[in-house]
Amino acid sequence: MSRPLNQSDLIFPTQALSISSTLTSLKRSALSTHNRLSSIKSDAEFVASVSEAFGLPLVANERCGSWYIPPEKKAESVYFKSTDGHTNEWKFSLRRLNLQLLDLVGNRGGCVIVDSTRRGKSMPDALSKTVPIWCCVINHALFADTEAHRLHTQPQAVSASEHAQIENRIKGFVCDFLDICKPDVGLLRSKIDKPLRPIWVTQKSSLPEQPPFFSEFHPVILCTASRRVNGAEGSEGGYVQGAADDHEAWSKGLLPTLFWSNMDQLLNTKEEDLPGLIAQLIRDENRPAATPILIKPTSNLYISSSQDMDISHFDVIINCGPKPLPGQVTEPPKPQGQKHHLWLECQTGKNGSRNLRDQLWRLRILEDWLGPEPTAAKILVCDPTGKDLAVGVVLAILSNYSSPEGVLAFSSRFDDDTKIALRPQPDKRLIKERLSWITTTHPTLSPPRETLKSVNAYLMSTNGEQARQNQKYKSHEGDSSNDRILTFGARKPAKATTHLPPDTHARIFTALRNKGRPWKLSRQLTSKLESHPSGTVQGTATFTLLKTDPPTLLYAEEGEFETTTGLRFTVRRKYIYILRQEDDSSHISVYFSEEGKDVGALFVEMGDLAALGDASSTLTAQNKEQHLCGQDLYSASWRFSQAMLQERSQWGELRSYWMLRYDVKGPKKDYVSETTYT
Known part of the structure; x- marks a missing residue:
């Protein structure tokens, strides 16, 4: 007796697969x-x-x-x-x-x-x-x-x-x-x-x-x-x-x-x-040496690819790429009259655009090299293609240091003592105008969106924003010269401050690790927009040591977010904390974490720590620069208990805790996040 037909006999899977493969091959x-x-x-x-x-x-x-x-x-x-x-x-x-x-x-x-x-x-x-x-x-x-x-x-x-x-x-x-x-x-x-x-x-x-x-x-x-x-x-x-x-x-x-x-x-x-x-044709191709393009209306700012570029005719060479130019030095500036080299270390592609955001602040060295008077020094900016990162750097230079006629003068934007803005901060209109200078000079000089985002973040959220805040508070009646360190979000200047030893960041960094033990976190999120819910988060956070040179910690948190409407769901996030140490100082930088443990773009960077009042209770710090995400601006401020500076064996009855606050403003976000770690 023959067996009955089943589904596989009717579908003919092998033949169907052959037809599909044949059609794909034909296409x-x-x-x-x-x-x-x-x-x-x-x-x-x-x-x-x-x-x-x-x-x-x-x-x-x-x-x-x-x-x-x-x-x-x-x-x-x-x-x-x-x-x-x-x-x-x-x-x-x-x-x-x-x-x-x-x-x-x-x-x-x-x-x-x-x-x-x-x-x-x-x-x-x-x-x-x-x-x-x-x-x-x-x-x-x-x-x-x-x-x-x-x-x-x-x-x-x-x-x-x-x-x-x-x-x-x-x-x-x-x-x-x-x-x-x-x-x-x-x-x-x-x-x-x-x-x-x-x-x-x-x-x-x-x-x-x-x-x-x-x-x-x-x-x-x-x-x-x-x-x-x-x-x-x-x-x-x-x-x-x-x-x-x-x-x-x-x-x-x-x-x-x-x-x-x-x-x-x-x-x-x-x-x-x-x-x-x-x-083979690509290997045998005889590519001509790169030809620099003069950015109009300036008379001395050039852009080029770094492919076989002759740099002998330039006074300042700024290279944006994964490797320095042959013979390029990256040490402090040379004596007056000699060539100056600046290497902004960036990868290629989108990663390079993100790297650029962390490198642009180094352009301020031009103020020391070239001075505040109009300069005739020939400046070359280059990258591997001459159409991406170099265009971003040129845009930053034009927005910060050029007159409406295209004359370059590298005067400081801020007074070094007071950090008060000496001239207007670039706005979107000025940045667009300077970008039009570049694209009109040559049609190929149209940088990718990611590069423009990095330049805008640098120009719109650099120290000038903090300088304006300081200037605003300094103008208040009754303010003293010491009332400059503010708690972000405060409506008036904080009390007089006491500055701390240069190794304070390093000691805080060590305390954050907490020998691998978790911190208990409690967060209050208050949003002014209905599209983003308010609520509380209860959970834990740990710091895991990734490497010691430079000291690097992986921050990982997990908790339960309960909205004011009664919804509950699990939240997780990761950041990378890196201790940047120099000869006589140190600071802590927070980066986004990519694929678990890889260092992504810079998020926020902790500024100088100071102790409120008599230096016996609380340490405070603010971000060096605000972080621009799309059109939303993130500001961060920290508080640490003095117990964080003690050896763990000395903590005893001292209460060790720290607090982190984010103020986020923009067209899509408007909220405050305050987290306490104990």
Whole structure:
């Protein structure tokens, strides 16, 4: 008797798996490196025909556009981001002004901007919305006395509703451009004598037989290089729409210049041999030495990659990277008249951007090296690419030390004795203005978001904030010269203080470890926003020794959070405490903990400890700098009992405890967290 059928007999799992694997293999084959390069070559031929038909030069919208233009035919580069044209995110970017395009348009009568998009769309948002917004804003700014202000968008790509919503924002974009960037309108107007007008071209467009003449405007031809594919990746016989997009994911290190100089060899090589050939071409490439770029309107601040850079012509060299430059010294400043070297030790990528936040304070050494008077010293800032960390450092220098005319003078922002601000703290408007100087100088100098966040955190939360607080309290009637150490959140200055020996931080650090025994913690969290609950936390915290050089402790807490609404849940967090010791002093830094025990970005750093009153009861400290997380500002203050300074055998009946308070202010957070450890 035969057995009955069961579920596995009906599903055919082996065959189903084979079909899935086959489809995945076919998709991978269709998107092969060879197919991508062949598609790029085909699309580049169309791009060349557009340039010839309109008689206009080719401009690459980086990074994708450069793949479709041979280097000898690329007249300029621009950076228009598709994200600036996304629905409800429309904007005129003050980071990417692309004003260098006006020189080319004025000299050649117009241009062809080249970009592409992947399967599913006919053209990228950068061409359908971002560039039209840019053209409209420029027209408003330069031709305010004419009627050439209308926003032009591609009807097939932008609905009437979306067009109207974008148009409503144009006035605000123009105001931001004029007020924050402060462009020289007369100079820009001298470059072009007619307004700009976008015109869209795809592979379905009909091209003119003879280059047309445009009497009323300068044409900005927006060319989508790739043709639209309606089916799956394998439906076009090996053609890949938008083949050059996100080249880091498929090119194996190949870049447009190397592709064009070796195109025939690459296209005549089998797919399985391409990785080896590309690796060999990269090894054999003769890269030119880096050329420094002068940041305008300054006359002596330069930026460059550190690749084979000749530093002999510069007086000050600031290197941001994982390694010092060959022969670079990092010791105290040399005598007057000799070169000065400053190495800001940072990794590459996002980790480097986080490292930069902890390094930027060292730029104050420039005040000692160059002095408060306007300087002609040539300053070079470099990193491995010349487009990331170095741009952040240049932005910090311009925001702190440059006049509105671009003259550099390295005067101290604070009086060393009183810590009172001597000149205004950089605000968002000034930072945006200085950033526009950089991006206008060269379109490639547009730093990543993480780098900008680190620079903003440094500029917006550096000692100037504390200086203003001190200045505010000092102005109170009846304050004495000793009333400068404040308990954060207090409404009036604390009582007179007594300063402590330089090893006090080290003794506190040892006491925090508590020989591995847990601290009992009790926390009160009071929030002013309904989106963040108030409540209490009861739990424990331990400090575990990770290493002794420098002394490093892992802080780990666990407790139960009970909200004022009655909810209960477990909370956990970890930080890294490091004791930084110098010749005659020490201080404690608190870092975020990544993956359990790895040191992340700096969170808060404990300032000088002082004893209130007669130095017999309580020690206090505040953070050296406030921590900016997004747009939320964190401030920290500590209190320690005097028992923390005694040997454990001497504690006896003395009460050992410490307290930590965070005040958090910002658009998304507004709360106070007070924790007592016993």
